[in-house]
Each structure stands twice: as C-alpha cells, then as structure tokens.
Amino acid sequence: MTPEADIEIRITGVTHRYRSNVALESILLDLPKGQLVGFIGPDGVGKSTLLGLITGAKKLQTGSISVLGGSIDDAAHRRLICPAIAFMPQGLGRNLYSELSVRENLEFFSGLFGQGQEECDIRTNALLSATGLAPFEDRLMGKLSGGMKQKLGLCCALIHDPKLLVLDEPTTGVDPLSRRQFWALINAIRAEHPRLSVLVSTAYMEEAESFDQIVAMDGGHVIFQGKPAELKGQDRDLETAYRRLRAHDGFRLVSDQAPVRQINPNPVISARGLTRRFGDFTAVDNVDFSIHRGEIFGFLGSNGCGKSTTMKMLTGLLPVSSGEALLFGNPVDARDRRMRRDIGYMSQAFSLYGELSVHQNLQLHARIFAIPDREERIAELTERFGLAAHRDTLAAALPLGIKQRLSLAVAVIHRPRVLILDEPTSGVDPEARDVFWALLVELSHKDLVTIFVSTHFMAEAERCDRVSFMHAGRVLAEGTPADLIAAEGTGSLEEAFISVLETAEKPAPVVAPKVDFATKTKVTGQGIGRALTYTRREAVEVVRDPVRLAFAFLGSAILMLVFCFGISLDIEDLEFAVLDLSQSPESRAYTEEISGSPYFKQTPPLISATEGRRRLQAGDVSMVIELPPDFGRKQRTGEPTQVLATVDGAIPFKGETVEGYVAGLHQSFLDGQSRTKGEHAVEIARIEPRFRYNQSFESIAAMAPAMPAILLIMLPAVLAAVSVARERELGSVVNFYVTPTTRLEFLIGKQIPYIMIAYVNFLLLAAMIIFVFDVPLKGDPLPLALGAFLYVWATTSYGLLIATMTSSQVAATFATAIASVVPTIQFSGLLQPVSTLEDGAQLIGSLWPSSYFLHLNVGAFTKGLGWEALAPDILALACFGPALTLIAALCLRAQEK
Amino acid sequence: MQRLSCIFWLGLKEMMSLRRDWVMMALLVWSFTLAPMMEATGVATSVNNASIAFSDEDNSPLSRALATAFFPPEFQPVVQIEPGSGPAQMDAGEFIFIVVVPPGFEKDLRARRKPEIQVLIDATAMEQAGIGASYITNILGAEIRRFAIGVDLVDPPLVDVILRSAFNPNRDTVRFAGIVALIGQIMWLTTILTGAAMIREREHGTIEHLLAMPLTPFDIAAAKIWANAAIVLIAASLSLTFVMQGALGIEISGSKGLFLFGTALFLFTATALGVFLATIARSMAQFALLVMLIVLPMLMLSGGETPVEGQPDWLQVGTLLLPSRHYMAASQAIVFKGAGLETVWPEFIWMALLGAVLLATSLVLFRRSVE
Incomplete structure (x- = not known):
C-alpha cells in the first residue's frame, strides 16, 4: 500500500454517466506522487472520462476526487491548483490551434499562465530546442505531422512547469520511432523533475511495460492496479494478461482454416512508381508494390505517412499524379463502374450512416449494388459477422468493435474480389480485433479475397502475409514479417520498423528542456493578461480564415447595399390602363391628369372590363381606370358622375400607395376643372403635409440610417457565437477548463476582436450612408460614436449568450441569426415605429438594445439631434453590454458535463 | 434503371437521416409553423395603430x-x-x-x-x-x-372616384405577409437542408465511401436534391393547409396544385444553390455564414418584402435573373389573384431555365470538387 503522505490523487466512489450510459462505476483509486501511472484498456472503457475528471475538465457527478490536497469539485481549490496541472487531451493536437504557428501556440499557453514576455521566450526556446521543433517554429500547427503535433502538445503542457502531467492517449496514431522518442523525452523530463507525477492513458499495451504503475480498466471499472510485472505474471505480454482479466463478449469465430498459399504470377493489385502531390507537398512518393490473389498485404506507418492516399488512388477516389495503379492488370479508372464492383473499401474511421440501423445500412448497400439475392445475402452476413443481436440497433449506438464488423460486412456485401481496408481496427479492444482478423483471414483463405489493409498496430501487421513499412510518403521496406525481422536483425517487427526508420531519417537526440527557473516572475494584472491572450489568438485566427474575414467585413457592406437599393419604398412609374367608354374630351382630360403625373405610366387602353381584370391578374398593370359612357355628357351638363379606379390590392403596401396617389390626382383634377370654369375657389382650405427630418421624403434618407441597427446585431452576434461554439466543437475549449482562465476572462477576451470588427463595420456603414447614399450626418457625431460602441458591445455579448446555450457551430449560427433578427424586426421599430406597437410588444422593444440604437442612429443622422436628446439612448445602451456579458458568463459551463 | 434505383434509395436514406437530426428537424418545424405565423401577424405594412x-x-x-x-x-x-x-x-x-x-x-x-x-x-x-x-x-x-x-360654402363635387381594391377588398395584410413568409422559409430551408446534407456527408467521410461504390457524383447530388426537395414540398404543402389556411385563415384564390407545382420548379433552383454553396464552403460553419450572405439578398430583392417597382431601374433588370423573383411573382398571381397557368407560364419558364442553368453549374462544380 502507498503511504498516506505519498498520495497525490484519491478517487472515492466516482460514478459518471452520459445520459443512460455508465462510463465509470464506483471507482476507488489512490494514485501516488512522483510516479508514471498508466491507464490501459481499449477505447470506451472510461480512461478519458477518468482523466478528464481528475484534471477538472469534466464536472464530477457523484463521488469525490482529491487532487493535490483538496477536492477538485471545489471551484476555489481548482483555481488554486490548476497552474500545477497540465492536461493534454486525447486526439493529436486537439487542444492546439491549427491556424496558429508552433511558436504562437506556445505563446498562447504561456499567456494563460501569466508569464511575462521574457519568461515566455526562455521557456519556449528551451522546449522547442529540446523537442527538435525549433526549425519549424513558424509552421502552422495544422500543417505538422502527427509526431510533431504530439511533441508540440507536450511542449504546451510543460510550458508552465506543472507538478501533475496528464496525457490522454498521447501516442495513438504516431509512428513507433516517434513513440519511442516521446517516451524517452518523458523519462528525461522525469529525471530532471523527480517530483513530477505523470498520468497517461494508452491503448498500446506494450508501452505500459515500462510504467511505474498501471491501472487496467474495462467497462467503467478498474480491473487491476499495480506494477506491470504483477499484472503480467506468467503471461507472454501485457495484452495477453489484460485479456485474461476481461469478460468475453460471447461471439467466437469457429472457422480456423489452414492457410492455402497459391502465389499467382499475375498480381491482383500493383503499383508502379505511384506518386501523388498536393500542391508542392508530395504525399506519396514513387511507391511500388504488388499484391497477389488471396494475400493479406499490410501497410504499416504513422498517421499522415501516405497510407490513406495510396489506398484512395487504388480505389480510384484520387487520381494519380504520376506512375500507375493497376487492378487485375488494368489501370484504375474512376469512371469504370464495373471495376468498383470488384472492390470493397472501408475508409478510415467509421463511415457508415450512424442514423440508420444495422439492417438499414446493409439494405442500402445491397440496393446500391443491386444484389439479386439481397435478403439471403444480408441474412448470411448478419449471421456470419455476428450482427444478428444488433439488427435493429442504430449504427451510431453500436460498440466500436461491432461497428467495425458492420463496416466490413458492408464492404463485402457485393462479394468483391479485392478488399481495401484503411486502419479498420484503430481504437478497438483486443478481442474485437481478434474477431475482426479472424474474419479477414477467413475471407482471404476461404473466399480467396485479396486484402490490402493498413494499420499502426504491430500485432496486426504480424498477421499479414506480407507487410510494407511506409514513412513520409515512401515505402522503406517490404516483405514477410519474418523476412523483415531477419533482415534488420532485430527481435520484433516493431524494432525492425524503428531500425528501418532510423536508417532513413536520423532522429534528433532526446534531452530534457533546461529552463532557468529563476526567471519565473509573477506578472501583475494576470486576469487582463489572460483575456488579452485570448484576444490576440482570436484575432489571428479570424485574420487567417478568409471566409470569416470576408463575412466580417464585406457581409455588412453587401447587405447594406442590397437593403438600401432593394427596399426602396419610393414607387414611381406604375403601369396603369384606362377603359374609356366615354371617349370624350373630358374623359381624355381625366386620363391625362393621371398619366401626366410621375407616379403613373399609361399602357395601351383597354377594350373591356374583362381585359382589365386579366391584366391586373397578370401583374401587367397596377391599376385600371374605368370612365363610364356618359362621363363627358354629364360633365358638360353638370350632373354628378363617377369614375371607377380598381387597384391591385394583392400587395397591401403597394395597393394603398396607389390609392393614395389616385385620390390626390383626382382632387387635383377637380381643382383644375373648377379653375378653368372660373368657379369660385373650390379649394377652401389647404392641408399642408410637412415631412420632418427628410423634406423630400426619399426613403433612402430614412432607410439607410436604420439599417446599421439590424446589420450590427446580426453579423457581430453570429461571429461571436460561432467563435465560442467553434472552440467547443473542435475541443480546444478544454484549455479554458483546465487553465486558470475565468469565465469572464474567456468571454471578454474572445469578445474584444469582434467588438473591434463590429466597430470598424459601423464606421464603414456610416461612411456608406454619407458617401454612397448621400444622407448627411446632421447631428453630433460624438454621441453617435459612443452609442455605436456600446451597441456592438451589447450585440456581441448577445451572441456569446446564445452560444453558451447551443452545442454546435451550425446551431449557434442559425439560432443567433433567428434570435437576433426576429426581435429586431418585430420590436425595435425598424419597420413599424415603436409608438405604434401594442403595449406588450413595446415592453419587449424597451428591453431590446436595437430599439435604442435605431433611435440613436436615425436621430443623429436624419433628425440632427445632439447630446441632450440622445443621452437617454446612450444610458440605456450602456446597460445592455455589461449585463449580457455577465449573463453569458453565468450560463457558460466552466467544466464539461 | 439501376442508377435511378440507386438515386431513389440514397434519397430515402437522406430522409431517414434527417429524421434523426434534431437541429434540422427543429429548424424545419419552426420554419413552417411559428416563423411564418409571427411574420404574418407581427408587422403590418400599412397604416396600423399609428400614433x-x-x-x-x-x-x-x-x-x-x-x-x-x-x-x-x-x-x-x-x-x-x-x-x-x-x-x-x-x-x-x-x-x-x-x-x-x-x-x-x-x-x-x-x-x-x-x-x-x-x-x-x-x-x-x-x-x-x-x-x-x-x-x-x-x-x-x-x-x-x-x-x-x-354651411353652403361650396357645391358638392361633380365627379366622384370610387376606389376598389381588387383581389384584397378588405386590405388584409395577414394574407400577404403570411404567403411571403412561407415563400421565404421555403427558400431558406431548402438551401440549408440540401447544403447541410452535402457537408454532413463530407465531414463524416461517408462521401468517399459512396464514391468508392458504383455511384457517380451526379447520383449522389441527385439523391440529395430530390429528397430534400420532396421534404420541403411536403412541409410547405402541410404548412399551406394547416398554418396558412387553417391557423391564419388565409384564402387561396387560385389553384393550390398550381402553386405547389411552381414551388416544385423553384425547389430545383434552391436545392442547386444548396449544393453550390456546400461545394465552396470548407466547413459547416462557413456554409452557414455563406447562406446568410446569399439567401438574404435573394429574398430581399424578390419583390416580396417591398415592390419591385421600388428598385432602381438597373436593379430591376438585374433581379430578373433571380429565380426567387419569378417564384414570388407567380405565387402572388396564383394565391392572391387566382391566376392560372395561362397567366403564369412565362414565370414558370423563367424558373425552369434559371434552375436548369444553376443546377448544371453546381453539379459540374461538385463533381470537380470530389475528383
């Protein structure tokens, strides 16, 4: 037993559920100080959940975890100790920023821990040179190889000199040489800092042999804790020992036929000088190999070494840059559908439809291949691949091992002669892998299917008939596993691969980074520093993302043009037609009164009322005037008569405008008539409409200054919301969970660039109003400038608030767009002045920032108002920003659920 | 024949997938129920409750x-x-x-x-x-x-004008706003659904899976287009019957069938737009931003929000190239004025031509993007 004083982490009764799935159940564990503790087991046994809980990245549900002398569930303690913890989450570079360079990534993490520039430089340089990343410090993280991403992730974790280092599957998908170097680096660091505790999870059991302690997990339980040697006991290796501990899932394959080797001189698949370039990057470089009928050919290499690209070229998914890929002696042709019937392809990761059931997936593929004996084939595969029990389960809900079997069943449903499998078993537990390989062997031996499979598991490579080592786009060696081991004179295939790699590329020597600790200085104003660190990073990311950048700056300008040109309400040149049944000078005078105005344009006269109706219906005319047969006679004799004006009322706004025009023109006809008759003034009183603020009553003068109110809420809110949702979707939000960053620092830091972008947008829109639309700024610019700043603060905060409630970028975008545009149009007075709204709507309007900004902007531009009249709006706007930011901070989760 | 069957089954898969995507389902339901109702009853475009x-x-x-x-x-x-x-x-x-x-x-x-x-x-x-x-x-x-x-100051006027509001005697704004809102939602939703389906396929890596089978890019896009167009057409006809006619009491003067036929023609354009935007967007988030920048102007300039006569002359010519304008004009003629095919056929021809051009372009681009 570990003495009480040496216990760093104590886990008692921890149970964790994701909805109804139990990820961890009643975990009881003590972890010692200053040791390397490994958590082993395949995907989905609860390793990541447990590490997430220990670091505080995930919120504890039940039980308690004490870390570095206090409960991790206590927010105050968590803040206190998080500078001492470093967490590198699962997935290579998942917490790093692909748009940032290597150095910028490190500077970001350094800033989060409040290091000064000098300290940051010293530490960064030490880490970069120790890991051999120094020559690549300006390369974008997204462009690094897997091994380099892993090293950068480690550097970022070590930048603040932690006491507890937590690494979740740091070596998955990395080539064996990089993996070996990684462990050498960890050991060197531990030698330098003996008090450093390291927790690490891994799916490669063979790595765990050198750990101080291991915790073996299965199905949310700890099934073993102790030294590796104790677990291994009499067994050949840790994997065998692990299997012994586990319960079996029942499905066993009986068939185990002896291999039938018939090497056919004509290869099924062959590649000659196969090369693929992406721009100036060569992904696959002059690769040659040939695969024979019924053979299992393995491709061994790290992530990003060109395995998938080679396979895609063989399936015809990617055209070759040079060289040739032959299938049954014919060049691979993407357009040849018959050739594709010979190939079964299983792409990397699970690529079936998770939202369809197992049976539906099989049905869909059977139908696409038009298999004649569809039902029998599906039944056969369901039986043979052990899928019967899961027939109606959604594919997304299947355990990983069964998903892989389903993928394989789908890939062979059309009885292909060639099977191309791209890393089919990554993340699957050992038994499931065995079952999967038994199926492959059966397919190869019984059905004589040629199988081309890629993997990064050595144990799998050993089962292949022949393997090929691939690295950085080139095939380094090829042969049967036994031949390769013999050729390199090593004890295992892994060592053979490492030896080949070392010959090809001299590895950098491993040293622990030497940091002069005396430079560690406390920087004051850490909170602001952390917020600004986020600001800097966010700004760099936006600047490097062309679509977001275009949206940020061009979006508002384009929409402004569209709105202002498109939503003009000044209607002129409306087409009308006359049905003149009178054909008299008087009736013609009436028609001229109308056609003479700028509002109307006459179209050919009508011959019947039916025709008028038809033309109204087709939208050729907006109004039809009907003058009765006795119009002229009655006019002359002074009898009262009537004119019928039929207006197209389908578009209410247009119809009412036309009616207003007609009534006015009719009156002016009457006035003119009495004038010519010399009658005593018909006009007894004048009614003088005076359009205030906008004498000529051009709609642009009212429309243009109103538009910023909607544009400056929609676009900035969406951008701010996307920035938060994006961080959550890509996984980098974990940096906020496990560093000393507070919720307000995180939000305000991310908000600042968007406030600036939105403010530049405001200036742009204001300039457009003045120079493009010729609407002068009549009022005081200063209150307007201040109010606009407060408004964009409020709108970006609103975006953050919505983002805290949505889970994906898409949901955030649409939810924010709807939730910002709808209230602005309905309640802020954009189309309908606030004074005309019902009481309830007015109340909502008074709680909505756009109402105040609309009044402010229109007031300053068109009404010519100054400080005094605008002060109430500014005061109201000043409340929204801080209030919304605070609410968003309250709604933001500081830990993952 | 075999290709048609593939397109049919892939399209059916599309519908089953949508049923499980609750974000899109929520958007679909909102767009065809509450959103057009709020728009129809919320804002009166004529003088209403003026102070x-x-x-x-x-x-x-x-x-x-x-x-x-x-x-x-x-x-x-x-x-x-x-x-x-x-x-x-x-x-x-x-x-x-x-x-x-x-x-x-x-x-x-x-x-x-x-x-x-x-x-x-x-x-x-x-x-x-x-x-x-x-x-x-x-x-x-x-x-x-x-x-x-x-008080005998003047004589009564000799000519009186009788104003009659054709097609809408009560100057009802709900009918107009409701139908315009529905048309707007049809446009939004179709573009979003189709584009999102394309991108989801790409982000989940299933598109490669499909391309390795005896399917062409055309088959894949065609399946998405018919499936999403069918979904929107069904949703739109339900919304027309239950929300427009039912809840809002909107009277449809012309033939509902003709309106839905026009909608179907328009859907080719909108789905093609979705495929097009999905082809140029690198991620779902970029797609969402692009949709807002493209669809909003198309809607604003269609003549639904404000009359086309209000646009500057050069823009009036330009917007003839917007399928949304023809769809809006045809729909208004059918729904408000009871127009029949003899009246709206030119708009239908426009929509079919523009839709065909856009669809062909986006299919070529999509094909290029996956090859």
Missing part, C-alpha cells in the same frame, strides 16, 4: 370635429398636446403624425380666406409615413369639405 396628436389652437366646433375623424385600427386615439410642444415630442419618437390647427381656422374658412392646416410627419417612419400622410390629408379634406357643403 397621432392634435395641436388645436382653434378649438372651434370644426377643429374638434376634425380630431374625432380618426379611428382604430388605423389610428390610435387622438392625443391633444400643448401648442408648440409637437417637434420635441416627435424627436422623442412619441408621435408619427401631429396635426396643427391654426388659431381662427373655422372663422377664416367661413370667410374664404383659405386657412392652412399643417400635418407634421415623422418621415423616418418609412412605411407608415407616406401612406399615413395621404390617409390623413384625405380624411381631413373630406371632413372639411363636408363641413363646407353643410
């Missing part, structure tokens, strides 16, 4: 009669304000209209001195100001004339 004040410096029987001539729902009850306080109250946005009756108005009228009434209008209240001004002028004019005829 009006009287600054009555005459206080005569005539001026008092004028103030009682304004009724809801067009106007709020008239508020009497202190003479001279009007401009300040208008600055604060309290009233859109202020009628100023000068001292001795009635006396001057009887003496044929042509007194003048001023109507102050807040010209920043765009949609209300113009129509409201002519309403008020007409109401005041009619009232004064009636008074003048009553």
